[in-house]
Amino acid sequence: MNSILSIVYILSVVSFIVGLRMMNQPSSSRAGNQWAGAGMIAAILATLLMYRNEAGQGLQNQIWIIGGLAVGTVIGLVVSKKIQMTAMPEMVSLLNGLGGASAALISIVELMKLAENGFIVGMTADTQSGVPAYVSGGTMSILFSGLILGGITFSGSMVAWGKLSGRINDFGFKGQHIINLIILATSILISAWMTINIETTPAYWIIVIAILGLLYGVFFTTPVGGADMPVVISLLNSFSGLSAATSGFLYDNKVILVGGILVGAAGTILTVLMCKAMNRSLINVLMGSFGGSSADAGPGAQGTVKEISKSDAAVVLSYAQKVIIVPGYGLAVAQAQHACHELEKLLEAKGVQVTYAIHPVAGRMPGHMNVLLAEADVSYDNLIEMDQANKDFESTDVVLIMGANDVVNPAAKTNPSSPIYGMPILDVSTAKTIFVNKRSMKPGYAGIENELFFHPKTSMIFGDGKKMLQELINEVRNLD
Amino acid sequence: MNWLIANESMIYILIMVIFLGFAVINKVPSVLHTPLMSHANAISGVVIIGAMIVMGQVEADNYLALGLGLLAVVTGMVNVVGGFAVTDRMLHMFKKKEAPKAEK
Structure with a gap:
């Protein structure tokens, strides 16, 4: 291997690690991302120009490769410029899937090449008669891992x-998760069987394995309820890293290996964090038995619901000292983040202290609310994490809940039969007054009634989040 | 077993990078969870290098393999470029900080 290529690869690895490290702080994160991006581009260009295989041959089909890189770059740039910030969860999923596809395709092409020669990679050295040497079990395992993981991703x-x-x-x-397990187990078993009986196995089994991997990916994500999406997305992120890492083994390439494993680790950490935030075990997640079917949530909360008019709410908000806004997925759906920020500024001008309490799984992906509010120019100093927020609620005059439901449901603390029992929540009931904005009395995504709406301190403000906020803003303005 | 011996150093790297990854990423605040995911996602596009290598070794008349390889290169590159660019856009938003608020 060319020594310049080695140097570039080493620097790329360093840029990935340093880049990830810099993601630990908002102030350095952007530079970190740029460093890693530069490292990636350098590694790609160096590979294009300087890669040599064991026989000392450079990359063939350069026109095709350059064409593919160009097309990919253009699509990537256009999509990333055009995408709405609110569509970020979709975007991340889509890109993640493409990475997985790439890894699976690499395995397929490599397997196709091997199958053409009947999986014979040479002659064994110890026999003059020339007994064919088949591809090693290790290589086959790696290829199949890449195929299955990439397909699932x-x-x-x-x-x-x-x-x-x-x-x-x-x-x-x-019984879907049992079928899921059978699918996954079958694909692994066929892979193992094929690896062991490499001399006699027909190559079309590769396609069967690929299809099983793809099927598993579909079957394990389809039943997932929207509230559980952050876990799935993190897990798929981790899978995409692992599937990439298989190519590192295949080509004895350390950049791919390190990059892939780092992503695997990042995805795993996020998955664990999300699981903790929802009080779900990782096994539970891997089984594919998510809470999508938790509609049978026991007896619903009963009682009377108080409603408050926007003008009354505006008065209460204006004369409060401390207001905490709890955003949820409803805020994203209503695209109300800008209106939210406007209300925040307006109240702050009146001397009200306004902050946002962010539950780790609010929204559809890890950190969804933070991105949404950042888009509306809300300073991240005003975003409070759950533990701090739970301390702050006691001294808070008004909590305004915007489209959040399960993350503030007291049933998680009080009702052992509730599907979300044990999930850490934002315990807003210690605040003096609670305003809840909802479109209707429909239960949240998990299908669970929320006692909080019947709480004596709670007043409901019905209506679309954005419209409601705008009316509220006008009312607050009219008070002057 | 030959495979294990041939890949011994790779396996050592694998083990160390697992621990390194957990150590490096463990303290990311929840504000940055989405950018972290998107950034990591872009890094997983490093598989593009594998796609280029596979493509560069396909015989020039094997159109099926060429087509699949091309698809791998394109998808990998979209992942890399799109991933880094989108993360940059997101983090740019985070940078726009306003004057210190009343909370201080």
Whole structure:
């Protein structure tokens, strides 16, 4: 291997690690992303120009490769410029799926090449008669891992993308996770069987394995309820890294290996964080038995619901000292983040202290609310994480809940039969007054009634989030 | 077993990078969870290098393999470019900070 190529690869690895490290702080994160991006571009260009295989041959079909790189670059740039910030969960899923597709395709092409020669890669050295040497079990395992993981990442991410953009509805049937397990186990068993009986196995089994991987990806994401999406997206992110890492082994390439494994680790950490935030075990997640079917949530809360007019709400907000806004997915759906920020500024001008309490799984992907509010210019200093927020509620005059439901549901603390029992919540009931904006009394995504809406301190403000906020803003203005 | 011996150093790297990854990323605040995911996602596009290598070794008349390889290169590159660009856009938003608020 060319020594310049080695140097570039080493620097790329360093840029990935340093880049990820810099993601630990908002102030350095952008530079970190740029460093890693530069490292990636350098590694790609160096590979194009300087890669040599064991026989000392450079890359053939350069026109094709350059064409592919150019097309990919243009699509990537256009899509990333055009995409709405609110569509970020879909975008991340889509890109994630493409990475998985790439890994799976690499395995397919490599397997095709091997199959053409009947999986014979040379002659064994110890026999003069020339007994054919078959491809090693290790290589086959790696190829199949890449194929299955890449397939799951691709189809799973595509389903996630479809669900997040509202194109695909939740779909599940009884015993689905058992079928999921059977699918996954079958694909692994066929892979193992093929690896062991490499001399005699027909090559078309490769296609069967690929299809099983794709099927598993579809089946394990379709039943997932929207509230559980952050877990799935993080997990798929982790899979995309692992599927990439298989190519590192295949080509004895450390950049791919390190990059892939780092992503695998990042995805795993996020998955664990999301699981913790929802009080779900990772096994539970891997089984594919998500809470999508938790509609049988026991007896619903009963009682009377108080409603408050916007003008009254405006008065209460204006004369409060401390207001905390709790955003949820409803805020994203209503595209009300700008109106939210406007209200915040208006109240602050009146001397009200306004902050936002962010639950780790509010929204459809990890950190969804933060991105949404950042888009509306809300300073991240005003975003409070759950533990701090739960301390702050006691001294808060008004909590305004914007389209959040399950993350503030007291049933998670009080009702052991509730599907969300044990999930850490934003305990808003210690605040003096609670305003809840909802479109209707429909239960949240998990299908669970929320006692909070019947709480004596709670007043409902019905209506579309954005419209309601705008009317509220006008009312607050009229007070002057 | 030959495969294990041939890939011994790779396996060492694998193990160390797993621990390194957990150590490096562990303290990311939840404000940055989405950019982290999107950034990591872009890095997973490093598989593009594998796609280029596979493409560069396909025989020039094997159109099926060429087509599949091309698809791998394109999807990988969209992942890389789109991933880094979108993360940059997101983080740019985070940078726009306003004057210190009343909370201080």
